[in-house]
Amino acid sequence: MSFVARRIAALSTAITILAVCAGSAFAQKKYDTGATDTEIKIGNIMPYSGPASAYGTSGRAQAAYFRKINAEGGINGRKINFISYDDGYSPPKTVEQARKLVEGDEVLLIFAALGTASNGAIQKYMNVKKVPQLFIQTGATKWNDPQNFPWTMGWQPSYQSEGRIYAKHILKEKPGGRIAVLYQNDDYGKDYLKGLKDGLGDKAASMIVIEDAYEVAEPTIDTHIVKMKSMNADVFVDIATPKFAAQAIKKAAEIGWKPLHILNSVASSLGAVIQPAGFENAQGIISVAYMMDALDPQWKDDPGMKAFDEFLSKYFPEGNRADSLVMTGYNAAQTLVQVLKQCGDDLTRANVMKQAASLKAFRTSNLLPGITMNTSPIDFAPIKQMQLRRLKGEKWELFGPMLSAEVGG
Template structure:
């Protein structure tokens, strides 16, 4: 970003701080919870429709499409869902401001699927002070599951980054016990979460990590970092990056004739990204890369040709987002998480309160999410709030992800860690 903006951002930050102080004086909802009438449930959300993470804006559109689908079939227990979804530009101060508006002016019943670790960290205290459900946030930071006692109104959804990285560590210990690991990570909470998980997974074998190189989201490319890891003699490459930098790093490795065993974090492993890397760096850049899967992949037409869930997704996309590129996994993520939200609202019944919805969300066993990877169950308890803990490692074979081994549940591992 251009430095001129920094000042503006600080200004907004100061303004929102002032708002936050006055805003917290607003009394929590009394008897009837806001946002629910006989005919309507109002939900609020924010997504980055502009700014550096705007590719994820399609998640919001996927949710919108699914809610339209549900509404056209009579809604949830007779009520239509009204989803007020706004652009936060991936900026925490902006998100804080919008969430205040959603809660105080639009009187939403719950905040659903706000995206990004920084954004959700910024809005979490306010929502918890006011007892507004802060549900199924679109980020895999471990804090959503870990800090539930302090923030009981907040819950995540996707697998947490630490568990994912720990899974890679297990794979390394099993299949490459002599690996010399080089890590490329984004220098913020997101990257640090992965690093923590990797170290935890390696346990007493942490010395296997030979070199760690960080990048900033302001860097134009990461070829220098890749050379550093190569020069350090690493033969195993962990990529804990956002999509653009992940693509760049795979291409850079190929161009420097470095062919390590590569592990790529799930967030950056969508098929279009792999194709992009393959096109730019040649097929060798992506051959055999290892990642994880927990949702179905809409770009993998062959694997899901006869799949009922994928058919359901394609129908929704064809009807409600006909011009969108349905191969983009972000839409599928949106439909899938929208399904969980509607599921929870349905189970909460006709007599809807915020507290009841949180109770359902934290006592959930959802086995039929049509877009979760086959076998993945979305499961929570009041003391274990990591809805998706199952993943399967997969290897990139020419044109798609091919699952290797079995579905692994990181639940017990995360439980042990949190004790």
């Protein structure tokens, strides 16, 4: 080969190498709307007002956690711009706020929006737009449907699974019990009810003596509780949001009704529900947990709990440590940060969902020991285990084995 030919070949090789390197560099940075070299826009919808306003605490905790992340340098050098709107727990308002976030604010994704009916109202829209509806704060079973809704993913264990766990406990403790069920008249309440009935099986028809639905707009559920006592029910399955759960606990004590009281986990916060209802009125109530209770002394030296306390002290001093909704928001936000870290410089919406569906044995700070998050392209349910707990004194006490929260499990 001549000198000129060798020079041309070398030059050609150098150009090829440069092209490959340039292509790699280009491939390493991919952005969709809502992401840049310096910023990641995250949307959120919370009921800061209305009948479920107690849940707004979770959104405030998330905002505080993202402030912490930003103060520490952000995610791969990018700061989080967290935009959170109030929907008052009203699905039409949720639709309005989702459109505002996606089409107006141009967020990369909507994270941890709260409410079953609220998220149900925007699920088709989010999937048509191909915008991640990620780690939503509701345990409806339908969020785990990647085949039909590949842009929607839940976070907490499913309501139907929890209902089945309660059914097993009732069959063990009160096999001849008369069950009264109070439930919110929407998809959230009906999902729990289905799980309970599935768990009771053939005994559901004979054991459930009353299914009483309440509307979110009702100011009080006192009349429902009086009616349930009149049915001589000795098991009370309480499928209510915090405001109404607190009312139910108080009213049951007031009229001297002392059934085996089972309280759905979404209303089991000591700070938001039990304390306002009165600890003396809530003794023996049964619920489930998948996260540590900040008031349980067994976790006081746990590294994750110490980190939580440091976070509260520095970034969210107004947060009520006794309110489990604070811890829920804190841990959900950690999960999103993990997904965004996994995305690296490929901050496309498709890669966000790909990484969310690739969690392997991931633990946030405050999951109960033994619980890890695992997802796959055909499994959009990150948390699948829970443990029963009973209120004793001013704290929850865990009991029994870790239970699978998979529907059909």
